[in-house]
Amino acid sequence: MNQWKNFSKGLLKENAVFVLILGMCPTLGVTTSAVNGLGMGLATTFVLVMSNMVVSMVKNMIPDKVRIPAFIVIIAAFVTVVELVMRGYAPALFEALGIFIPLIVVNCVVLGRAEAFASKNTVLSSVLDGAGIGLGFTMALTILGTVRELLGSGAFFGMKLISGDGLLLFILPPGAFLALGYLIVLANMIKEKTN
Amino acid sequence: MEYILIIITAVFVSNIVLNQFLGICPFIGVSSKVETAVGMTGAVTFVMVLSTLATYLIYKAVLVPLDLVYMETITFILVIASLVQLVEIILKKISPPLYQALGIFLPLITTNCAVLGVAVLTVQKDFSLLGGVVYAFGNALGFGLALITFSGIREQLDLLKVPARLKGVPIAFIVAGLMALAFMGFAGIV
Numbered sequence: 001m002n003q004w005k006n007f008s009k010g011l012l013k014e015n016a017v018f019v020l021i022l023g024m025c026p027t028l029g030v031t032t033s034a035v036n037g038l039g040m041g042l043a044t045t046f047v048l049v050m051s052n053m054v055v056s057m058v059k060n061m062i063p064d065k066v067r068i069p070a071f072i073v074i075i076a077a078f079v080t081v082v083e084l085v086m087r088g089y090a091p092a093l094f095e096a097l098g099i100f101i102p103l104i105v106v107n108c109v110v111l112g113r114a115e116a117f118a119s120k121n122t123v124l125s126s127v128l129d130g131a132g133i134g135l136g137f138t139m140a141l142t143i144l145g146t147v148r149e150l151l152g153s154g155a156f157f158g159m160k161l162i163s164g165d166g167l168l169l170f171i172l173p174p175g176a177f178l179a180l181g182y183l184i185v186l187a188n189m190i191k192e193k194t195n
Numbered sequence: 196m197e198y199i200l201i202i203i204t205a206v207f208v209s210n211i212v213l214n215q216f217l218g219i220c221p222f223i224g225v226s227s228k229v230e231t232a233v234g235m236t237g238a239v240t241f242v243m244v245l246s247t248l249a250t251y252l253i254y255k256a257v258l259v260p261l262d263l264v265y266m267e268t269i270t271f272i273l274v275i276a277s278l279v280q281l282v283e284i285i286l287k288k289i290s291p292p293l294y295q296a297l298g299i300f301l302p303l304i305t306t307n308c309a310v311l312g313v314a315v316l317t318v319q320k321d322f323s324l325l326g327g328v329v330y331a332f333g334n335a336l337g338f339g340l341a342l343i344t345f346s347g348i349r350e351q352l353d354l355l356k357v358p359a360r361l362k363g364v365p366i367a368f369i370v371a372g373l374m375a376l377a378f379m380g381f382a383g384i385v
Binding site for chain 1: 213214215216217218219220223265266267268269271272273276277305306307308311312315316319360361364365366367368369371372373375376379
């Protein structure tokens, strides 16, 4: 039961994007379409799960003073794995996400979970925590991507629903800020209702 | 002239925060007061220029000749992290007043994605060494411009009656959106 909580809290209650306001750069930068949001979210989830797992395994071997650099190296290793795999198997997505793939290293969500959770908990809890936070992040990015794509080009996951141009603003940078601002309001309202 | 163009492009046309979405965490996190925004800008400028210089040299002199370009991410973040530590130690020793002003911001900078982002973009865009340093400096200025302007607006915003649900982060994002809209007006100048 407790393990289920470790997993599920990341989805809504401690959603990285809508509640904790972390990992904003990829959230705003890549969500011009739903597919990009989903891809970025899954890449980050992979890094989160793997780095949480390794950090929780080696937590007792790392001297306290150098733990942050050590965490960063572990995270960077998995980011490099994602980079190479994506370049090989999904080159189009790799192009679209561009600079934000190497920047998963400095995503505060990933380092934050390593420091706040994985360095204090067991391997299983840490993996579940990483998966939960990662899927919550993926969900948020996909929602934001869907909203921007729908408003900006009238399409849903690349399928054209409305012919003609949409409100171009939502594909452009200002639309990212505006859409996210209002989605946070919406998330807060939903949270209030459920409590 | 070439360098002036690089700076104008980095500051106004493709502003690192409002157009490229790098360094959003400090942009939202340390922008509630103008004073802290100025301190953060100083620290970022310092580290961004130094780390771009260091990563550029390492990339060209070590990674490319040894065919280790795929180690870019891991090398760059290590260089930046150790550089930040080094700057902190040196600053503490030689200039205590400057350390007082910038010190608390330095640890935050390791995970500022703008710093790593600019380092990666500089080697991607294949600048010359001087061009890369100018590019880093321009981006730091752009970061400062966005951050300080934004914190000025947020100070005023505290005095206004904002609808309860929009208070805090949501209104900050909406203001940032309007600022990004304003910066799009620069799109045609270069």
